[in-house]
Amino acid sequence: MPALRLRFDVAARREVTDRVDEALASGALTLGPQLAEFEARVEPWVGREAAAVSSGSAALEIAFRIIGVAGRTVLVPVNTFFATAAAAVRAGAVVDFVDMELDGLGLDPASLARALDRHPDVAAVTVVHIGGVISPAIHQVAATCRARGIPLVEDAAHAFGSRLDGAPAGTFGTYGAFSLYPTKVLTSAEGGILTAPGPAELNTVRRLRDHGRVAYEAGLHDCPGSNWRMSEVHAAIGLAQLERFDAATRARHALAARYDEHLSGVPGLRRYDVPAGVTANGYKYLAYLPDGVDRATLKARLRTHHGVALAGEVYDTLLCEQPYFTAQGAPPARDFPQARWFAAHHICLPLYPSITPDQQQRTLAALRTELANLC
Template structure:
C-alpha cells in the first residue's frame, strides 16, 4: 500500500494527564468553591499566586490568560500612541496585546542560538523608533536566551521597560535566574498546551509591589481599590476564576516533578537522535535551563522531504504526530500586519529577505512530542519513524 494505515497506539502531539488522586483534589477544591459561593478571586487564586512565586522569584498576580497578562502590563506602563518592539517570530498574541493597548507595533529579528531577540537588531530598531515605550522579548520553546542580558541592558540604557513574554517559559532559567524576573514584568500562560496548566489562565510577575497593585486594579474592571465601586481606569474582566485556579494549584503542586520529567525526556531525545540523518536537535545555549516546552530540531533543507510532507508521512505511516511549530509564520507575514515589514517593504519569501534569521527558523524547525506521560517506548517510536523517513 502506498499509505498503509497507521499502527495502533498512535503517539499524539500533546497529552494532558491528571491521575485519579489529582483529579479528586481538583474536584474537592471546586466543591469548596461551590459550597462557599466564592467563585472568583478567592483562596484558590491566592494559593495559585503563592505557588507560582516559587518559580518566578518575584511577586505574582493571576489573570485570565497570558494574552491578558501582556495587555495589562503594557497598560500599566502606558504604551498608547507609542511604539512597542516585539520579535518577528512569536505568537500573534504578543503583538496583538500591544495593539489592544494602543501601541504601534514594530518587529525585530531573532538570533538563532537561543531564539531570543537579536541585540544588534534591537539596537537598530531603538534608533529608528526613539518613541519606543516597551520591548517584549519572548522565550521561545521554553528557552531563556543568553542574549536577553544584552537586550535588558540596552533597554535600561534608554529607560525603556522590558516585558518578558514568558508564555512558554514557566520554570525555565538563565544562569539560575527564573524567567519572568529579568524585566519589569513577566507574562505567563497556563493554557492547556503549556508546561503548567489551569485550563485557561495567566500570570504576571513583578518585583515592585505597586506594579502588582496596578495589575489587580486593571484585572477587576479598573476599580480604584479592592471592593470599591469607583473606577479610575478602563480595566476589564481579566480575573482568574476559582475553578480554573483549582486546576492550576493541583498542577503547580506537582510542577517540580513535571519539570524534572520534561528535562529527562529532552536528554533522552538528545541521545536517541544522535545518529538520525538529516536532523539536527536545537542545542540549549550555555546557562539556559530550558523547560522543554518544545523539543526543537531542524530538518536538513537539502533533505528528501519538506516539513509538511514529513509531518504527513509520520502521522499516516507511523502514527506519530509532531507538535506545532513556534512559529511557522513571521508576524510580518500575517494579513493583519499587511504582509509587509517594519520599513514598509514587501516581506520577501526568499531566505535573503527581511528578518533573515527569523525566516530561516520559521521554515526549518520541527517540534517533537514531549510531555510528562511520554514513555521511553513512545520516544523510541518517534525517533525510529524519523530515521525511517529521513534516511
C-alpha cells in the same frame, strides 16, 4: 501517537474537585482563597510577587497598558505567537519587528539596536523565551533598554520554571507574562500570571484585572480595566498542576535526554543545543531539518505512514507574514534572515511527561524512515 497528551491522574482530579467543592460551598467563585493560594505558591517559580489573570494575552495587555504604549511603538520579535503583538495593538501601540538570534532563540541585539534607531518613540521592548529557553542575549537586550530608559516586557508564555544562571523567567524584565493555556508546562485550563516591578505596579495589575475597581468590595473605579480575573475553578486546576510541576519537569528533562542520546541515528536531523547557563523547562524539544526537506510533507508522511504527530512549531509563520500585519505594510520576511531560517527548518518532537520510551523510539524510527526517503 499524539503531539500532546494532557493527563490528570486520579489524585489530581480529586484535588481539583475538592477545591472546587470548597469554592462552591463558600460561594466565592472569583478572587477568592484558591486564587490567593495559587498566587502565593507560584512566587518561588517566577522570582517575585505575581498576580493571576485570565490569560497570558491579558497579562501582556495589562503590562502594556500600565507602561502606557498608546500611540507609540512597541518592538516585538518577528518570530512569536500572534498574541504577543496583538496585546500591544489592543493597548493602542504600533508594533515593529526585530529579528531573532539562533543561539538562544531570543531577540537579536544588533537587530534591536537598528530598530531603536528607526523609532525614537519606542514605549517598550518585548522578548519571548521561545520553547522555554531564556536566551543569554537577554542580558545585552536588558542593558540596552536600561540605557535608553525603555521598559522590557518578558513574554514568558513558554517559560514557567525556566532559568538562566539560576534566575527564573519573569525576573529579567520590568514585567513578566506567563500563559497557563492547556499546551503549556503548567496549566489552569485558561489563565495567566503577571509579575511586576513593585507593590504599586502589582496593585495596578489587580485593579485593572477587575475593571479598575479600587477594592473588591467597593463600587469605585479609578482606571479603565476589563474582566481579566482568574476564577476559583481555574485556580484550583492550577494548584493541582503546581503540586506536580517539579516531578513533571524532571520527567520532561529525562525524556529530552533520551532524545539527545538517540537523535544522532536520524539522518540529517540536528538537535538544538540549549546554551550554557540555561535550565529550560522542557516545553519543546527542537531539532533542525536539512536543507531541501519540506516540513509539511514530512509531517504528513509521519501521520499517514506511522501515526506519529509532531508538536506545533514555535513558529512556522513570522509575524510579518500574518495577514493582519501584511495589511499594515509589514516589512518582508527577507528583512529577518535568522528568523526566516529558523521558521523554515525547525521541528518539535513530541515531549510530555506521560510519553513512554517506546513512543519516543517509535517517533525516532518514523523520522529515520521518512527522512531517509526525503533527503
